[in-house]
Amino acid sequence: MNSRPVPGSSSGLKKRFWTEASVTEDMGEFGVALDGRPVRLPGGTPLRVSSRALAEALAEEWSRAGRDDVERRFGPLDLPLTRITGTMIERVAPDRLHSIRTLMEYGKNDALCYWTDEGGALAERQEAELGPWLTWSATRLGADLIKTTGLMPVTQPPEALGRLEATLIATSDADLAGLGVAVPALGSLVLGLALMEGALSVDEAVSLTTLDEQVQMARWGEDSALLDRIATIAADLSDAVRFMTLAR
Template sequence: MTDEIRSPRESDSRRKRFWTNAEVIAGPHGFGVALDGKPVILPGRTPLHVSSKPLAEALAAEWQMAGADDPQKRFGPDALPLTRIAGTMIERVAPDRTHFIATLAAYGKHDLLCYRADDAEPAAALQNYAWQPWLDWLRERHGITLRVTAGMIPIEQSAEALVRLTDLLNSQSDATLAGLGVAVPASGSIVLGLAVAENALDATQAANIASVDERAQMQRWGEDPALLDRIAMMAADITDATRFMKLANNEFC
């Protein structure tokens, strides 16, 4: 997919910690984070600010911890997952919701849950058991029906379903869209992303459902460190996205 939404775990160069204290500051646009009194500025030169105080406190906490345990006081992007999602919300979602929503909605055309193994393959039963309930949830909850195919046969989703999916995304807050911008690419499924955003699934459940194929493969051939790492990264990304959305919605108050 062109212009794919980036995961917060894409590699960036490591940076050296230059501050002692990170704290929440109040301002005209909500709450920000200051490092030794100086506000954090995002890569696009926009101040880091959010409307939720619990989220701001979590942002300050991850800045306070970043590099603190490293002998050289260096840290990478994994140390600041909530800040990276907040940056997406502020510098990518808010300025152009239409483009961001279109990119997210495009996952509905090729959702993971819609592509099953042939019935004769061992994975087919596991996929049907794990995936079909969430396509049913999407239909019953939001009136959106996505078609399913088997094997390598591509399937075209109905225009109505894609329009409804876009309308549903349009109804979400910037914070939820930013969280979905992590959870959806990580899981390969707009359906699972929406279920997580609506608290119908937790992050661990979503990662387990999205990794049915990998786990079925290991069940047959034995554990694979590369697959285990992939599943762990997926689970971590979905966990970060879920935490961000909950904090942004003050669900941890």
Template sequence: MSTDKKRFSADGPAPRQRFWKEAGVQETADGFTITLDGKPVRLPGGNPLCVTARPLAEALAAEWAAAGLDDPKGRFTPADLPLTRIAGTKIERVRPEREHIIATLADYGAHDLLCYRAETEGPLTVRQAEEWQPWLDWLNERHGITLRVTHGMMPIKQPEPALQRLRTLLATRNDADLAALGVAVPALGSLVLGLALADGAITPAQAVAAASVDERVQMERWGEDAAILDRIAAMNEDVTDAARFMELGRG
């Protein structure tokens, strides 16, 4: 299957047509607005695409400058604008719904991937302990939060003080970090790994490697699986975009 067919498949988002010649950045009283041929980019809710950090604004403008250029018909999809999607979430979802976003992210901590180990002893439980426990230890040492670990899939109830600390910790994050965590945490299945990413304690590649331990052990035993490799690659893209958004937003 060609790249174009994958990008513009019938079950994917409808492609849009490039209509502008130049993308730029305009400084305003509220920050840095992204423009197309001098006119502000408007998000679906009508808000201008405006951020407070120039490096992030320049990266957003670069996305729009490149969108559609690699297609003979000038078509592009939201997948070509990953940083814009996160910025849009920050402006139109996180800003007006901070408490809901914090509660949603904290719920991943209540059921964090790193806390659920294989039920029977074997190579998988060894690898899970090796690659997951250091990040639970990091959470305790860095933020004073201890999460319980179980073996098997039966839900475990985390201590309420720990969950409250997670909510408090998330409340200290700015809107940009919460928007980026809203991409990284569901992709990883782990709030712990997401927080380590936000703190710069783990790289995107390390976070994805940790989150995909089960899949990698499975492939080491049974051979590579194209569907699993595609899922890991998609996870890597999401986590890398989220980490880049947070880094640029602090510039």
């Protein structure tokens, strides 16, 4: 049976070539078929997951892609869950260590630890809103991170970094793939882990990671570029959380 590959990561749009997307099941795993032909990922790996709920969401994503476009075109932005699933299957699963090392770079330079040195409204909000998550990191994860002000880098204690790494090692492939989207959007491994555990909502996470933008707009008025940035972060976090939830 012929298979259709998932579109690559290029920005070019492709034309919809199928009528129906459906869920398939084989030996306890679930996939997506387009007009009966199973979807394969860019590396040639079959798109198969262990969660029926995730497979149904993937099939619905493919069912919608390009459907309402006049020219029946679609692109990677139409398939966010498929993109994260592909990362899980073709990148995370074959080399978990690479994924963990990449995420740990955010832990070593966690944005949660870098506060303004100028005082004012931003400093007050950081103290009130970011401070509790440093405490959460210490109490829940065992990672007591050091905060700093300004742009001077701070070296985090090896013990704290070791606890963060241990948390990632114990994390599933699906959650590592979700963190691979959420953590760069947040600039923070700690906030990404809080999001993964459900200790932090998407709206709360967006607010925490855009304190600077919020303070700027409160002072100078709304800025379309900042609003677009906030919207992009919100979309990325929503996709990551939805994927991690469906994959469980």
